[in-house]
Amino acid sequence: MSESYEVVLQQVAKGDLQVLLEYIEMGSQTLSGLAVSEEFGEVGSAGINKNLIDAIVAHEGDVCLTEHLHEFNVSGVIRLPLVFLRVIKYKGEVDVELSFNDDPSLDIDRVMLVMQGYADELSKKFHIKEFYGGLEPAADIDTRYFTGNTLGPLG
Template identity: 35%
Template sequence: MEELIEVVLEDVPHGDLLSVVMYLVKDYKNVVDVQCSEHLSTPLNCQNIEDVVVDFTKIEEGAALILRLNSLDVAGEMVPSVLLRVVKYEEKYDVDFNFSESDLKRVEKFFFIRKLQFFTSEVAKKYKIPSFFCGVEPASDEDTRYFTGQYLGPLR
């Protein structure tokens, strides 16, 4: 069975949500598809991601925004076919992304996980995100985590 690796950035500050999403997306040309669980007044297309995210923040109830990316640059390592999701609940936002472990064939997995931890840590510092973790999807399962914040494990 093919496993998905999931990275979660919890409690992304409202004022930094657009910046975090655009930092991960890099360029609208990298976006293959956009979907939202709720109706937005902004058309869902790949050329206006900034407007879509701003409109998404105006939704009053919980919602999810999903962006399918061609790739994600993780500290110089290009990960293909990434699913980026923004989840809004109450007035909080989580940003997570996942990808297939099989896409890491070219790279030694432990080396990549360390790069991914460094990359995620840098994003968290830059945007004052208090909590982040990574593991086999669902990464919320602490027994299948590669890292939680600065700490490795239990999977290695």
């Protein structure tokens, strides 16, 4: 059984959410499976766009958006076959998560090191309060590869 890994971009600035998601999507060869936990009419049928992001940000309650990123290119160094993108709006905050399964052809330590660099790059380009990555759920500090630029127990 393969392990699942996760990189979390925590408390993304709502004003940067659309451009951040577009930037992340550009790293993927193809996209599929866009789904939103709340009904926003026809907004979600056009994919991730300004209207959808505005609806998510304006929504009073919690919302989850998911999408599959196929052949996701991490900084030109590593290509992950499938990454699961999650955008979670809760209590007025927005987190963006990238999840993927271990692949026998990849050195997971190297993948996580490159993902740390990728998350750091995103945090500098966009207003992201904190980022971390590790075994899913990456919220568990004991199974993290990194928290920000600091290596964790698995790093």
